[in-house]
Structure formats: C-alpha cells, structure tokens
Amino acid sequence: MKLKKDSHQKNIGINGNFMYLPHIHKKLNSIIHTHESRDPFKIAKDKRIFILEEELGEIFGYYNRIKRIQFIHINTSLSEDLKLFVCSHELGHCICHSNENTPQLSSMSITSEMKVEKEANYFATNLIIDGRHKELQLPTKYEILDYYGLPWYLDRYIYSRI
Numbered sequence: 001m002k003l004k005k006d007s008h009q010k011n012i013g014i015n016g017n018f019m020y021l022p023h024i025h026k027k028l029n030s031i032i033h034t035h036e037s038r039d040p041f042k043i044a045k046d047k048r049i050f051i052l053e054e055e056l057g058e059i060f061g062y063y064n065r066i067k068r069i070q071f072i073h074i075n076t077s078l079s080e081d082l083k084l085f086v087c088s089h090e091l092g093h094c095i096c097h098s099n100e101n102t103p104q105l106s107s108m109s110i111t112s113e114m115k116v117e118k119e120a121n122y123f124a125t126n127l128i129i130d131g132r133h134k135e136l137q138l139p140t141k142y143e144i145l146d147y148y149g150l151p152w153y154l155d156r157y158i159y160s161r162i
C-alpha cells in the first residue's frame, strides 16, 4: 500500500479512526514512570537491551531474542526521526511481546493489520508524542505527526485533541 498524503487524508478524515489500546497504554505509562524518560534509546539501555545499527536494505528494523538477551536492530541508513520511531516500535515489542516472533518492520509492514504490529505502533506513537506540540496549536493530526517526524499512517493512533 502506497501512502499518498492527499488521498490518505481524504479517506481517513481528520478526526476519525482513533485507536485506543488500554492494555498497551498502561504498560507505556508504567515504563515512562519507571525510567523517567520517553527516550527509547535510554529506556533500552536501562533495560539492558542491545541496540545494533546495521545495513538492513529495505528493512527498517526488527527485534529478536537470543536466550535471555534482547536485541533491537535498526537500519543505520534511516533518518534520525525514523530511527527514533523504529527504536520505539521495537522497544514496544521487547516490552509487550518479548516471547513472540515479531515481523521485520519496513515501509510495507508499517501498515500491517497484525495485532502485535498495531500494538507496537500504538506504543511508539504515544511514546514519542510527549505533548511538546500543544502550545503550537497544530490543527490536524498530520501536522502533529510532521512535527514529531512520524509517518502519516500513524494518524489512527493519536487522539485528535491530544
């Protein structure tokens, strides 16, 4: 699925389709509180999760676990904004799906309807959106996403009056 900004916005509508996942929201709040941070790189370091930046071609990143050691792999060629999102998404898997096999993240799989992918996207979106944008009074979700350097597809995970 190609993400064309114009057609996407028309199809979804500015205020529609908000997805609230309370079990993930609870875990997210607990993590932010425990680590006193929203920085996924810092949280990962505190949790002794290894972050590896590698050449991954079309893949944005993935999570895996060898015995009890957790690894987040991030494509070293991505922009800093996208690295932050990928790290947050994979951290969501480390915390919410630590024993599951989760798919590799790419520009295609970001729109996946798999439960684990939606949960990781929810986790990442709401970890990164920390409220700094509020004083700017950005009128749409898309401007909020742009402000944080997040892909427009994630509109469904933010509340319109956030």
Ligand SMILES: [Zn+2]
Residues within 6 Å of the ligand: 089, 090, 093, 102, 103, 104, 105, 116, 117, 120
């Ligand atoms: Zn994922």
